[in-house]
Amino acid sequence: MSSLSRDDVAKLASLARIEMTEEELVNLASQFGSILDAVARVQELNLEGVKATSHPQPIENIFREDVVQPSLTPEQALSGAPAQEDQRFRVPQILGEAE
Amino acid sequence: MALTYDDVISKYEPVLGLEVHVELNTESKMFCSCSTTFGAEPNTQTCPVCLALPGALPVVNATAIESTIKIGLALNCQIAPYSRFARKNYFYPDMPKNFQISQYDEPICFDGYVDVEIETEEGPKQFRIEIERVHMEEDTGKSLHVGGATGRIHGAEYSLLDYNRAGIPLVEIVTKIVPGTGKYAPEVAKAYVAELRDILRGLKVSDVKMEQGSLRCDANVSLRLIGSDVLGTRSETKNVNSLRSVERAIRGEMIRHAELLNDGKKVKQETRHFQEDTGLTRSGRSKEQAEDYRYFPEPDLVPVAPDASWIETLRAALPERPSLRRKRLKEEWSVPDKEMAAMINADVLDIVESTVLLGADPTKARTWWLGEISRIANEKETAIADLSITPADVAEIVALVAAGELTDKLARQVVEGVIAGEGKPSEVVAKRGIKVVNDDGALMAAIEKVCAEQAETADKVRNGHVPAAGALIGAVMKETKGQADAARVRELLLGHLGH
């Protein structure tokens, strides 16, 4: 019987950037047992030596030529922006540095 | 307690690790067809793919793959017969998909090395830097932080994002840990980055402009007690943006670590940021827990499986390795060490070679580029490459001097004229009416005049004190407004005075 605690779910939610309510955390934790039991069936078979398939079609080496095509106009690019300023996307203050 | 560098190296041995990110100079981005031109108006080089609009899909740029393989080959790497892209998942506003398409356990190139040479107290010494992997990924957008301290992320009220840079192809070159450099660690690191830059420039795959960010270095440093084989905790200093900074950052981190260790404190494993003004690093985001990037194979892309003949074609077309080329040129041109170093420092090796290939004498070519032309570039505060004088111009000038049609002094005027945009050397000569006086009659007249004016000196020469002739020659040159050939003047003068 697999399970995840409320705190496990909270940690995953924070990794996934979802600010869940206490109720959601508790609910999800309670559902996770049966969900994990269902998916853990993948571990029932002996999979030693079996190759992993990450892609259903056996294709390789799909490239495009290094040729510039027209971009969107800045108006199009910014058309969905919740906020903008000086032709840039305006976003709330960023805490912490980039990678 | 403030330590000196000597204190540090008497007790500790540094261990380096270097990660270099190189922006490739492809026309279009890594996974979409937007232009990569530097400095465009914000958000004019974006599309559904590089903005991560819902539904958009990446397609790999063929030239980026080719460039990456070339880099791997130039760094003596193995090229993977099969490799895949992977998603590196983390949230950050300058990264539209909130995952970076990168490579994880299947990089396209791996297990290579670069040899670098530095000057030590015991003479030149070679170090081998082993390369762990060379992989492909994509750059992020740029954020502008508004409010609070200028441009700083801390205290900003909000940020403005420009995604023109998002998706520009990046190649990440990661070394294995580099032990055994001892006190030369900073110099070795600098030499490695410089060598890498030269190799990449030779391959023509990147602009390698550190100041524009097309080559960025992250330096990992840790210390261990001399004699110990236990690795210390490392710090990772990000975005060190000049060769000099590579050296300074590593030296600074070595001292900082040693001070902590000597005080019985621990070095924190963290990201630090190099500060150009102080030469110190400051702590970046400290991670409470190691970030879990949840790498998995990128399902929107298919594997890269370069066939052997493609790799061999690329290998055959590789340019000469910069270090070998330097060695060869040094021998061919018989350049002293110091002069060779000066040329490398001034970044004129390519241009001198082009000039020599156009027929100029190597010493003459070097002297022009490193001397007069460098001086003018300095004066104008511009790069030599940006002056409007070409190897062909210099080769022509050298030829004119050799033919006796210009004196060195006149040639300097011609160089000046070419740089001022007055045309090719021959045109400058014609326009300015520059001409060597090689009419012996005219020269003799000037010589007789000077000998009469400076009879005392002339007598000294007549009596066998030849070095005194210098002053007379100078005066003759002045009399002929520098247009005479000094050698011919000397010959005629000495003859005139009985030698």
Add this chain to the structure above:
Amino acid sequence: MIKKTAAQMSASLTSGETTSVALTQSHLDRINEVDSKVKAFLHVDGENALAQAAKVDAERAAGKKLHPLAGVPLALKDVLAQEGVPTTAGSKILQGWKPPYDSTVVSKLKQAGIVILGKTNMDEFAMGSSTENSGYGPTFNPWDLTRTPGGSSGGSAAAVSAFEAPIAVGSDTGGSIRQPAALTGIVGVRPTYGAVSRYGLIAYSSSLDQAGPFGRTVLDTAMLHEVMAGHDPKDATSINAAVPNVVSAARSADVKGKKIGVIKQLQGSGYQAGVLARFNESLDLLASLGAEIVEVDCPSFEFALAAYYLIAPSECSSNLARFDAMRYGLRTGDDNGASAESVMNATREAGFGREVKRRIILGTYALSSGYYDAYYGSAQKIRTLIIEDYKKAFTQADVLVSPTSPITAFKIGEKSEDPIAMYLADVATIPVNLAGICGMSLPAGLADEDGLPVGFQIMAPAMQDQRLYEVGSALEAALVSKWGGHLIDQVPALGGAK
């Protein structure tokens, strides 16, 4: 006019018996009449549809050579980007977003002159089997308005079965075209993975997603399939090969001498009696037409559901990371100097529904270090085994068959509190997706116990999509002659139809 098949509408347009504007208007009228009950559409684009129809009519009048489906109306699942038209994938997080570009499928529809009536409802980001997970409320099954039409393409299936559109586009990640087709008594095809471009299809699970056609007949479905399919350089996973000739296959209706493999694992316990009865009758019909029925064994299929519910959530946890309130879509919590991170957190909390969050969390877990090998890694290996099972089975049969869904349409709310029960709705359709092959569902009759439609599933190897149509059209013809008409003719009138 709305009761005709797309092929018949095409003929009427060609002969001049009707115009596209008239045809489009009658569908808009129908939508106006019944969609308040069915709720198939999230957005009806009447003005643009009529303009497009008028354009086609003008071109036809000018003697331009047109595609057979030119001027025929269509309903588009809201998962495909259409320039300037609200596109939400059924999620509140994309409410009001208008893409600045067309998906490749939409470009192809436009190029063929097909009239797009509007965007249809769906489970949010295609996660669900009932269309109850839409951020904009459920769609109702035209056969019984208290039941779900299946999902996630429930809006498109309901629109076609309620005569709001003759054909529709859906997408199928784990059965999202075939299962709603089964539950609404129509035909739905999930083409071979890579046959239809995914460019502009809002991703749920990249290695499983595939857009495909709905129609009321096998032929109509084939005609739309042909328009949608084809290589696209904008999709690196798109197959660079000729589209199988599905339209002529749909006209061939011939199964004589074909081997039809019944998958042992996709029947029996868990399958409703009425579903099995109709399935077996269809097998008998095929046998009577000269097909040879064999049984095939696919032992790994038992683990398909588990593998699917690891792979799809894993990929979606990454695919949906872009919905972060920075560049488009919903933004909440942006006040009093909130940080970008807290705005992301608040927006994703407010914008995503329960099932989406559940799958993102499950996927985040399955990919996290320490669990990757046990979950995601194992699931990818199961996938290999399923592919091998299919390979072997296809050496024994030309096509494989099973019931499409173990059950008929269930009541709204019946399974929404029990995710595992809901996941079981896709047990028979998921193996196709994991293997990247193609599958069709077509109506096999009504279950005795509830009078609701039953779907018959046909599966064929990758890029052998024409086999679905050969067998499907033969079975359809036999069933239609047995019933004296199409099954869909028995759908309740909804108080609208003339």
